[in-house]
Amino acid sequence: MDRLIDAIERMHNPSVVGLDPTPQLVPEPVIASLHDEVADTVEDEREIDAVQLAMAYVVFNQVLIDAVCDIVPAVKPQIAMYEALGPAGVDAYAMTCDYAHERGLYVVGDVKRGDIGSTAAAYAHHLSGVPALPGTRQDTASVPNRYDPWREDAITVNPYLGVDGIAPFVEAADACDKDLFVLVHTSNPSSVDLQELELGSGGRLYEHVAGLVETWGRGTEGAYGYSRVGGVFGATFGADAAALRRSMPHTMLLVPGYGAQGGTTDDVAGMFDAEGRGAVISSSRGIIGAWRSAPERQASMGQDDALELVAHSARRAAIDMRDALDQASSR
Known part of the structure; x- marks a missing residue:
C-alpha cells in the first residue's frame, strides 16, 4: 500500500476514479465513429457491435485518464463492464489498465474474485501474472519479469469462503509487491441482509x-x-466508519459509494486516520458521466467535441471531489 499512499500524498487527493463504462456513459458520436473501421476488419458481423463498443470504451477511458492523471492517484476499472462484451471487452480492460499504468496511475482491478484451492490460485494470477511453463526461461526468471497482461496493482476479493479463498491472493500479492482489497461492508442497500446480521x-x-x-x-x-x-467499506454506511477505522488500524480502506450512490464527505470523514491517511474514496459515474449534465452539451456534437466535453467535465468533477475530500481527511 505504500505506493498508493505515496501517490495520494503527491496528489494531495485520496480519490480513485472508477472506470465503469456502459453504452449510456459513452457519447454516441464516439461509438458511431468507429463503426466503419470495425466493419472493415471484423469477419463475423455478429461481433461488430461488441468490438465497436469495446474500442469505444478504450477511447473513452484514455481520454478520461489523460484528463485526470495529474489530479487523482488511482483508477478502478470494473471488469464486469468489459467481460460483458466477450473477448474484445477483456482486451479493452487490459488495454485500459496498461494505459493507466503508462500515465503513472495506481490501478485497482475491481474483479471481486472469490474461490478456494486451485481456482483461487488461478485467479491470483491477476496479481502474479501468467504462470510460466516448467523449465522455461520465464520459470527461472525473477517474479517481476513474468508476463503480466492485467497490469493491476491491486484487486478486489470476496472473503465469504474464508481464509482458503484469501491466502492464495495474499501470497501472490506479497511475492509480487501488489495489494488486495477484501469486501467488508459493501455500498449496496441489500448488503445489510447479510453483512449486518447479528452474531x-x-x-x-x-x-x-x-x-x-x-x-x-x-x-x-x-x-x-x-x-x-x-x-472495502461503502461510503453509504459512514455512520459506522469511525468504529471500523479503530478496529482496523493497519487496513487501508477502499470506499465506494461516494457521489452518485449517495455517499458524502461527512460519511467518509471517519474513515481516515489521525494523519489523514488510511482511505481512498471511489467515484465512478459522478466523474466519468459528468459530461451528461454539462450545460454545454449539444445533441449534434461530433466525436472530437464530445470527447473534449468528456475530458473537461471529468476533470472539473475530479477537482471538485479532491477539494471536498481534502476537508474530510483533515477533520
Missing part, C-alpha cells in the same frame, strides 16, 4: 469480517503501517 457471539457479521481482514494482513505492513490486505 450469537456478539457483534455483526461485517465486524467479524473486518477483524479477519486485519488479521490476514498481519506481517505485510509497509512504511506507513498499512498492510497489503485492504478492506
Whole structure:
C-alpha cells in the first residue's frame, strides 16, 4: 500500500476514479465513429457491435485518464463492464489498465474474485501474472519479469469462503509487491441482509469480517503501517466508519459509494486516520458521466467535441471531489 499512499500524498487527493463504462456513459458520436473501421476488419458481423463498443470504451477511458492523471492517484476499472462484451471487452480492460499504468496511475482491478484451492490460485494470477511453463526461461526468471497482461496493482476479493479463498491472493500479492482489497461492508442497500446480521457471539457479521481482514494482513505492513490486505467499506454506511477505522488500524480502506450512490464527505470523514491517511474514496459515474449534465452539451456534437466535453467535465468533477475530500481527511 505504500505506493498508493505515496501517490495520494503527491496528489494531495485520496480519490480513485472508477472506470465503469456502459453504452449510456459513452457519447454516441464516439461509438458511431468507429463503426466503419470495425466493419472493415471484423469477419463475423455478429461481433461488430461488441468490438465497436469495446474500442469505444478504450477511447473513452484514455481520454478520461489523460484528463485526470495529474489530479487523482488511482483508477478502478470494473471488469464486469468489459467481460460483458466477450473477448474484445477483456482486451479493452487490459488495454485500459496498461494505459493507466503508462500515465503513472495506481490501478485497482475491481474483479471481486472469490474461490478456494486451485481456482483461487488461478485467479491470483491477476496479481502474479501468467504462470510460466516448467523449465522455461520465464520459470527461472525473477517474479517481476513474468508476463503480466492485467497490469493491476491491486484487486478486489470476496472473503465469504474464508481464509482458503484469501491466502492464495495474499501470497501472490506479497511475492509480487501488489495489494488486495477484501469486501467488508459493501455500498449496496441489500448488503445489510447479510453483512449486518447479528452474531450469537456478539457483534455483526461485517465486524467479524473486518477483524479477519486485519488479521490476514498481519506481517505485510509497509512504511506507513498499512498492510497489503485492504478492506472495502461503502461510503453509504459512514455512520459506522469511525468504529471500523479503530478496529482496523493497519487496513487501508477502499470506499465506494461516494457521489452518485449517495455517499458524502461527512460519511467518509471517519474513515481516515489521525494523519489523514488510511482511505481512498471511489467515484465512478459522478466523474466519468459528468459530461451528461454539462450545460454545454449539444445533441449534434461530433466525436472530437464530445470527447473534449468528456475530458473537461471529468476533470472539473475530479477537482471538485479532491477539494471536498481534502476537508474530510483533515477533520
